[in-house]
Amino acid sequence: MRAAVTRAFGEPMRVETVTLADPGPGEVLVAVKACAICHSDITYADGGWGGTVPMVLGHEAAGIVEATGPGVTRVKPGDPVVVTLIRSCGGCHYCAGGHDFLCETVFDLDRTSPLTDGTGAPIGHGLRTGAFAEKLVVEQSQLVAVGGNMPFASASLLACGAITGVGAVTNTAKMPAGAHAVVIGCGGVGLNAVQGARIAGAASIIAIDLAREKLDAALRLGATRAIDPFHEDAVDIVTAATGGRGADFVFVASGAPAALESAASYIGKNGTVVIVGMPASDVNIAFNPASFAGFSQRIIGSKMGSASVARDVPHLAALWRDGVLDLDSLVTGRYPLDQINEAIAATRAGQGLRNVIVF
Structure with a gap:
């Protein structure tokens, strides 16, 4: 599959062919349909938070479930979903207190990225999502199924901008x-x-x-x-x-x-x-x-707006359906993956409300 890879902080991303591992226990494979550009992606790509490269960034996404690993109960193949960076176990100290966004559990995906490049070398799973790519693998807690009548570009905003x-x-x-x-x-x-x-x-x-x-x-x-x-x-x-x-x-x-x-x-x-x-x-x-x-x-x-993904994404989707929450007009720029650097440059310059990579 193709993905935009950050090879060096502060340099343009490179669209490359990479390999994505099959979903493991509790994990889900999603075909990405839209991924919005968030300033967090830009800060990370510029080296503002440190870390190591190479990596695939992108975390404000929506798509369709293609496959599920063993033990997945929240979604099924064919479901349109919102993909967030919030990964939660449901049972640790913070999850038990209703603070899913602070979950302290270390998941398999935290230990080993599902991404490798053409040489077999690992590529970081940026912001726990890696959504500047045609497909991604995440833990099932990062997903919420949404109605099929919501445009994917609008739905992607529920993953970060709206819940935050x-x-x-x-x-x-x-x-x-x-x-x-x-x-x-x-x-x-x-x-x-x-x-x-x-x-x-x-x-x-x-x-x-x-x-x-x-x-x-x-x-x-x-x-x-x-x-x-x-x-x-x-x-x-x-x-x-x-x-x-x-x-x-x-x-x-x-x-x-x-x-x-x-x-x-x-x-x-x-x-x-x-x-x-x-x-x-x-x-x-x-x-x-x-x-x-x-x-x-x-x-x-x-x-992340102190969000509980399972609670807040469906609530905001319902507000969108009722005409109370406007997401559609916020999408003011649509770019293919090959133009991701142009999309980032426009976002960095303050051009547009939300620029979105569409697949």
């Missing part, structure tokens, strides 16, 4: 109706945080970004105000929109240091900053702890 953005609001922050929200960074994750805040019944939703296309999309998806901080005083606007108190929740859906540092400017007393975007490992920011202590403010992290 909406989940940051509903699962991590548990934002109540009537709260005031700010979303910093309106890419695929941030726009879904805007939708999550709308669905949760926010009193106001202020979207902050530098790209007009993304601000317009935020307004269409539920933001009550969209701000380019280079041309408007975002702090004054947030203060006015919240009756002078500041936001109750600030969702930082960008890993850029400037975005992270600006978050404290927008929260009010008893406010919460939710870090949703994943910065590179060497990014550090400064904040005033006296302010956070004095005003009873919080900073919390949100990994």
